Amino acid sequence: MIASLANVAPHPGTAAQGSAIVSVRNIKKTYPGGVEALSGITLDFPEGQLTTLLGPSGCGKTTLLKIIAGLLPATSGEVLVGGRTVTGPGPERSFVFQDFALMPWASVLRNVAFGLELRGVRKSEREAIAVGHIAKVGLKGFEYKYPHELSGGMRQRVGLARALAVDSAVIMMDEPFSAVDEQTRRKFQEDLLGLIANEKKTFLFVTHSIEEAVYVSDRIVLLSRRPSRVSTIIEPKLDRSGDPEGIRRDPAYLDAVEGIWQSLKKYLD
Amino acid sequence: MTMFGYRLPMMTSLILWAVLWELVGHTEAGFILPPLSKIVMRMGEILPTPSFAEALLITGRSFLTGVGIAVLAGVPIGILMGRSIIADRLLLPWVNLFLSAPLSALVPVIMVLFGLGEATIILTVTLFAIWIIVLNARVGVRSISPSLVEMAQSFGASRWQAFSKVYVWAALPEILAGVRLGVIRAVKGVVIGQLLVSVVGFGTLFEIYSSHFLMEHFWALLLVLFAFAFALNEGMAWLERKVQYYAASRA
Numbered sequence: 001m002i003a004s005l006a007n008v009a010p011h012p013g014t015a016a017q018g019s020a021i022v023s024v025r026n027i028k029k030t031y032p033g034g035v036e037a038l039s040g041i042t043l044d045f046p047e048g049q050l051t052t053l054l055g056p057s058g059c060g061k062t063t064l065l066k067i068i069a070g071l072l073p074a075t076s077g078e079v080l081v082g083g084r085t086v087t088g089p090g091p092e093r094s095f096v097f098q099d100f101a102l103m104p105w106a107s108v109l110r111n112v113a114f115g116l117e118l119r120g121v122r123k124s125e126r127e128a129i130a131v132g133h134i135a136k137v138g139l140k141g142f143e144y145k146y147p148h149e150l151s152g153g154m155r156q157r158v159g160l161a162r163a164l165a166v167d168s169a170v171i172m173m174d175e176p177f178s179a180v181d182e183q184t185r186r187k188f189q190e191d192l193l194g195l196i197a198n199e200k201k202t203f204l205f206v207t208h209s210i211e212e213a214v215y216v217s218d219r220i221v222l223l224s225r226r227p228s229r230v231s232t233i234i235e236p237k238l239d240r241s242g243d244p245e246g247i248r249r250d251p252a253y254l255d256a257v258e259g260i261w262q263s264l265k266k267y268l269d
Numbered sequence: 270m271t272m273f274g275y276r277l278p279m280m281t282s283l284i285l286w287a288v289l290w291e292l293v294g295h296t297e298a299g300f301i302l303p304p305l306s307k308i309v310m311r312m313g314e315i316l317p318t319p320s321f322a323e324a325l326l327i328t329g330r331s332f333l334t335g336v337g338i339a340v341l342a343g344v345p346i347g348i349l350m351g352r353s354i355i356a357d358r359l360l361l362p363w364v365n366l367f368l369s370a371p372l373s374a375l376v377p378v379i380m381v382l383f384g385l386g387e388a389t390i391i392l393t394v395t396l397f398a399i400w401i402i403v404l405n406a407r408v409g410v411r412s413i414s415p416s417l418v419e420m421a422q423s424f425g426a427s428r429w430q431a432f433s434k435v436y437v438w439a440a441l442p443e444i445l446a447g448v449r450l451g452v453i454r455a456v457k458g459v460v461i462g463q464l465l466v467s468v469v470g471f472g473t474l475f476e477i478y479s480s481h482f483l484m485e486h487f488w489a490l491l492l493v494l495f496a497f498a499f500a501l502n503e504g505m506a507w508l509e510r511k512v513q514y515y516a517a518s519r520a
């Protein structure tokens with residue numbers, strides 16, 4: 001379904017088709033000390049798609065994501081989620097952290113159910129929900145393990161399950177695979193595609209890996225070097241209906257990777 | 270431990286010193302440092318007496334109350350200081366001052382304010398223990414990974430939820446280390462407090478023994494207190510090791 005949505009997209013670089021669930025309006029961010037991270041970003045994130053923020057390291061992709069998450073205040077501009085201005089974190093958004101951010105003293109089950117625990121959902125109810133999501137990310141049987149007993153890839157699956165468990169419309173992922181080794185990452189990316197197709201949620205993804213961006217994204221927003229602006233928007237039209245391994249051999253995939261590399265190259269010295 | 274190829278049994282050094290003590294006790298120094306064997310025998314004599322039991326009860330009660338206050342007040346204050354810059358600016362100089370201050374000198378002031386009773390002892394214990402507990406809780410909270418704080422925020426934790434469900438647990442290894450150090454200081458506090466007040470608990474016994482020059486009684490009591498302090502420290506260290514696995518996995 002997502003692949004077909006991407007296929008009907010008019011032209012790369014035009015405004016979002018369909019309704020934008022997240023809108024960023026002229027966001028500027030200057031850190032104390034005068035470092036200008038973002039200089040006037042305006043973007044729409046269409047509902048039900050996976051949009052990736054991609055750019056050279058230190059370009060402020062994570063900063064933008066955290067502003068959308070309500071974890072960081074913007075210097076000026078506004079973020080609208082579902083038409084409403086964001087002033088802080090909210091139940092319609094959930095976050096997957098680069099370093100997992102799991103509670104080491106809590107079991108996988110409690111970690112996954114934590115968002116619901118904070119909302120006051122009854123223990124039996126929230127654990128039933130969590131068990132379902134633990135199975136969904138492929139960790140069935142690990143419910144009573146502790147984070148230190150899991151590998152990096154498995155820990156991030158817990159982080160993902162926790163974000164899914166609160167059933168928010170928007171899931172934000174901040175370089176979720178950067179602390180995971182290469183083989184695990186590939187497997188995880190493949191599994192993620194399956195999850196995205198089933199969940200019908202809006203995903204905001206941040207990565208510095210071009211291959212990863214093209215592999216998982218419906219839209220890729222290229223950010224320029226600091227102070228960041230939106231440089232280009234690319235919509236790789238890949239057929240994700242078949243074998244997930246086949247995507248990496250798809251000429252469209254390879255062309256998109258090459259195209260992005262050519263436009264990012266100029267930011268390197 | 271092995272020496273010259275022989276395996277030495279545990280506590281070899283302890284036995285060695287005990288023997289040395291025994292020998293010194295039989296020389297002329299024996300009037301101030303009686304032989305260990307006699308002290309141990311005296312210990313067996315003192316321990317079952319009602320005056321010892323009463324002293325132990327009073328000491329234990331004021332110790333536990335004092336430590337309890339220090340933990341219940343110190344941990345939240347430390348966490349508050351770790352999370353709030355204003356609270357930190359306001360309190361840190363004082364905490365550091367009291368941490369390094371010669372607190373024994375303050376006991377007479379407490380005595381004037383609270384009289385020659387248990388209240389003074391309790392307050393002395395708290396005064397000795399609380400500062401290191403505050404400081405460690407503060408450090409523990411400051412070393413919580415920022416993403417764990419953001420995690421709590423992003424999933425909508427209220428201030429109280431973030432405190433009780435995340436910060437306390439994330440800082441637990443440092444908090445426990447602080448409590449262990451606090452407990453050790455509290456032992457000093459309870460003994461110094463009782464010695465200075467000298468009409469409560471072990472203070473009375475020490476006063477009687479030293480004024481009547483009952484050195485065997487005096488040393489016996491001292492050894493009992495040393496053993497208590499040591500056992501407390503080991504108990505806390507054991508508790509700390511129990512939570513260490515996640516302290517290590519946290520990095």
